[in-house]
Amino acid sequence: xxxxxxxxxxxxxxxxxxxxxxxxxxxxxxxxxxxxxxxxxxxxxxxxxxxxxxxxxxxxxxxxxxxxxxxxxxxxxxxxxxxxxxxxxxxxxxxxxxxxxxxxxxxxxxxxxxxxxxxxxxxxxxxxxxxxxxxxxxxxxxxxxxxxxxxxxxxxxxxxxxxxxxxxxxxxxxxxxxxxxxxxxxxxxxxxxxxxxxxxxxxxxxxxxxxxxxxxxxxxxxxxxxxxxxxxxxxxxxxxxxxxxxxxxxxxxxxxxxxxxxxxxxxxxxxxxxxxxxxxx
Amino acid sequence: xxxxxxxxxxxxxxxxxxxxxxxxxxxxxxxxxxxxxxxxxxxxxxxxxxxxxxxxxxxxxxxxxxxxxxxxxxxxxxxxxxxxxxxxxxxxxxxxxxxxxxxxxxxxxxxxxxxxxxxxxxxxxxxxxxxxxxxxxxxxxxxxxxxxxxxxxxxxxxxxxxxxxxxxxxxxxxxxxxxxxxxxxxxxxxxxxxxxxxxxxxxxxxxxxxxxxxxxxxxxxxxxxxxxxxxxxxxxxxxxxxxxxxxxxxxxxxxxxxxxxxxxxxxxxxxxxxxxxxxxxxxxxxxxxx
Numbered sequence: 001x002x003x004x005x006x007x008x009x010x011x012x013x014x015x016x017x018x019x020x021x022x023x024x025x026x027x028x029x030x031x032x033x034x035x036x037x038x039x040x041x042x043x044x045x046x047x048x049x050x051x052x053x054x055x056x057x058x059x060x061x062x063x064x065x066x067x068x069x070x071x072x073x074x075x076x077x078x079x080x081x082x083x084x085x086x087x088x089x090x091x092x093x094x095x096x097x098x099x100x101x102x103x104x105x106x107x108x109x110x111x112x113x114x115x116x117x118x119x120x121x122x123x124x125x126x127x128x129x130x131x132x133x134x135x136x137x138x139x140x141x142x143x144x145x146x147x148x149x150x151x152x153x154x155x156x157x158x159x160x161x162x163x164x165x166x167x168x169x170x171x172x173x174x175x176x177x178x179x180x181x182x183x184x185x186x187x188x189x190x191x192x193x194x195x196x197x198x199x200x201x202x203x204x205x206x207x208x209x210x211x212x213x214x215x216x217x218x219x220x221x222x223x224x225x226x227x228x229x230x231x232x233x234x235x236x237x238x239x240x241x242x243x244x245x246x247x248x249x250x251x252x253x254x255x256x257x258x259x260x261x262x263x264x265x266x267x268x269x270x271x272x273x274x275x276x277x278x279x280x281x
Numbered sequence: 282x283x284x285x286x287x288x289x290x291x292x293x294x295x296x297x298x299x300x301x302x303x304x305x306x307x308x309x310x311x312x313x314x315x316x317x318x319x320x321x322x323x324x325x326x327x328x329x330x331x332x333x334x335x336x337x338x339x340x341x342x343x344x345x346x347x348x349x350x351x352x353x354x355x356x357x358x359x360x361x362x363x364x365x366x367x368x369x370x371x372x373x374x375x376x377x378x379x380x381x382x383x384x385x386x387x388x389x390x391x392x393x394x395x396x397x398x399x400x401x402x403x404x405x406x407x408x409x410x411x412x413x414x415x416x417x418x419x420x421x422x423x424x425x426x427x428x429x430x431x432x433x434x435x436x437x438x439x440x441x442x443x444x445x446x447x448x449x450x451x452x453x454x455x456x457x458x459x460x461x462x463x464x465x466x467x468x469x470x471x472x473x474x475x476x477x478x479x480x481x482x483x484x485x486x487x488x489x490x491x492x493x494x495x496x497x498x499x500x501x502x503x504x505x506x507x508x509x510x511x512x513x514x515x516x517x518x519x520x521x522x523x524x525x526x527x528x529x530x531x532x533x534x535x536x537x538x539x540x541x542x543x544x545x546x547x548x549x550x551x552x553x554x555x556x557x558x559x560x561x562x563x564x565x566x567x568x569x570x571x
Contacts, residue, residue, distance in 0.1 A: 023303065025526040030524035077531050217512045219528070222507035231506075236318075237310035240303040241506065242361055243527070 007043040009151035011037060012186060013103060015087070015096050016161075018051045019061055019226065020250065021071045022242045024223040025049070029081050032156050032186045035215040046150060047081035048103070055093035056270050060229060060261040064088040066253065073245035095272035096155070097175035100183055104153050111149040155179055159189035162212075163198050165205070169275040176204055184211040190220035232256040287325035291315060292443040292473060293385055295369065295512050297512065298333045299343055300537065302529045305331070306512040309363050312443050312473045315502035320337045327438070329363035337375040339554040342516060344542050346370035347396050355532040375557040378442065379462040381425060386440045432484035441500075442466055449499075450485050452492070456559050463491055471498040477507055519543040 012032055018025060029047040036042040051067045052058075071083040084214050087099050094102075155161075162185065165176050179185070189195040195214045199205040205212065223241045231238050231257065250256060292312055298305060309329045316324040333349045334340075343349075346367075353365040369381050376384075449472070452463050466472065474547060476482045482501055484490040492499065510528055518525050520543065525534060 026527040030526050034523045081469070187558050219511075219518075220507065220509045224506075227506050236314045240306045244530075 008041060010042045010044045010157040011046045011048065011103075011107060011151045011153050012044060013048045013050060013100065014156040015050045015099055016052065016157075017056070017058055017061055018049065018067050018071050019058075019225050020067065020228060020242060020246060020255070021049070022223045022225055022228055023244045024221050026074060026078075026081070026243070027217075027221070028156055028158065028188050029078075031188050031215050031217055032213075033080075035213060036186065039213075042152075045080070047078075047156070049075065049081065049083045050087045050099055050103075051085075053082070053088050053090045053093055055091060057093070057264045057267045058269060059264045059267075061264060062255055062260050066255060070246045070249055072112055073249055074243045077243075085122075093274070095172070095175055095271070097178045100153060100155070100179060104150075104183070107148050107153060111151075130136055143146065152184065154184040154186050156186050157188070159195040159198070162187050162189075162195055164203075165202065166198070169272050170269075171271070172205070173277065177208075180205060180208040184213075186213045188215045188217050190217045191221060197276055208217075229256045229261060233258055233261065288323060288439055290324045290326045290439045290441055291328040291330060291385070292326060292441055293330045293332060294443040295332045295381055296334060296444075297338070297340055297343055298331060298349050298353050299340075299512050300515060300529060300533060300543075301331070301356045302510055302512055302515055303527075304508055305512075306351075306356065306360070306363070307504070307508070308443055308445065308475045311475050311502050311504055312500075313362075314473075315500060316473065319500070324439075329356065329360075329361070329443075331363065331365045332369045332381055332385075333365070333367070335370050335372050335375050337373070337557055339557050339560075341551045341554075342548040343454060343550060344547050348536075348540060348542050352533045352536055355536055356530045358532065359530075363483045377459070377462055377558070379465050382440060382442060382466065386438075386470070425488065433561040439469040439471065441473050443473045443475070446474055446482045446485075449474045449476075449482050449492075450480075452489065453485070458492070458558070464495075467492060467495040467498055471495075471500070473500045473502060475502045475504055477504045477509075516543050516548060519549065520545055 012029060014025070014028060016025070033044040036044050049071050051071055052061075054061065056066050065088075068083060068085050070086055073085055075081045079171060084103070086102060141191050165171055187195055199209055199212060199214075199242070228238050228241060232250065238250075242250075292309060294305070294308065295304070313326040313329070316326050331353050333353060334343075334344060336343060336346050347370075350365055350370055352366045357363050357365060366385070368384060369376050369487055452458055486496060486499060515525050515528055518528075519537065
């Protein structure tokens, strides 16, 4: 039952390579949850890590089953963050907006207060609305989830993902609108001014700025997976930068070498390939 | 037949460890990697020692030593080369760092005549499979010798102080360190200083006569993976009810919760006290004035 003053339930969804997962990724969840709770308006009930599929074809991306295994080991000690394998199991790369639609569907059908009939009507309404959206971007009025009992699904990310919205051919405009307008973003950044500035300079993001929570990370840490892989290639220790179980797993399976970093080196990233092709058609 | 001798090294880190964090443990990993990869692999790091300071240090917010030692022990349960030594924390008075160094070198075990084979296996035990492969690939032979020959040398463990750039720079704070002690620490023992980008320890060394003199005994390791994690930050987060997960080992977090160690009150401990080394120095000055 929704009462004013009652907290809205939220599920945080993080999409990314997780190649490998690091303590920094895990911190994003903790920071986001603390922030949302502090606003008094939200209650974070679940965190989901959704590693990208191999179809993404990013340079140095190792097999999904390893990345999933490591994420599972990393979240073993968490009572609210889990790993979802749906995206990683798809053969072709799946757009983030599609991943959201999939998970939102799951949440809707799982909801205990879910009224099936209401939702069928809602789905039909959504479909019509989406068709309209594709026709006229400016006229689109994405709606927030107001279905009773269904938690809000938000994209959890770093400022780099937010800024990647600006990279040509990496995202479809409609997808950005859907993710930010319908779902919402929790963006963790250090030196929040960069994220704020980027939002300010983008019409779409500015329009939905109330759906974007920028969380300042006061304990900045640059444990990027790229640097981790570099250290590993050079025979250096990465202990205490990732969970112990993940360090052991990497060791045991001998992951991340100069060879693995060359994977997909001559292949174009899936979204770039897909959107450039669409543009050319 | 090539013989490469490696100088065995133990790293000693003194500090509050209030509480121990992933960053503290990273210092050890970085220092070890650095010593192994520089100077054509001159050193072999065989041991790491964490020595939490005694309660008598009177630093603001310092919680009882027994907790700090217990937390460090929990954190290091999974390490096969770093351990906690409670000696310093158990002393009745605060101990100057140089005394702790002297204490530990007294009980270090000299590697008596040992065949190269044995020495190599000691080294191999302390590094991971990955590192072994790296060594093999880079053709940095550790020790190659014929099996018939023995080794006729005695190796004494070199004990070095492991610290961050902030400690190095604290050598410049008036009355915090005694000049003779700095000389002994850097001259006799040696320093491994891990710094983050943005700090310039080399500059600081250059501007100090003592440090410049023993420049060869100061090893500077760089932390490229920027990390501003500090125990102060952790305590702040705890006071504000924020999560500290993934900043320190789960076992330490559980311990803190269980014993309710860090609170607004605990942070006020010693707030009216003077830091012990400063107290001592001013006492010395007063005696001279009489």
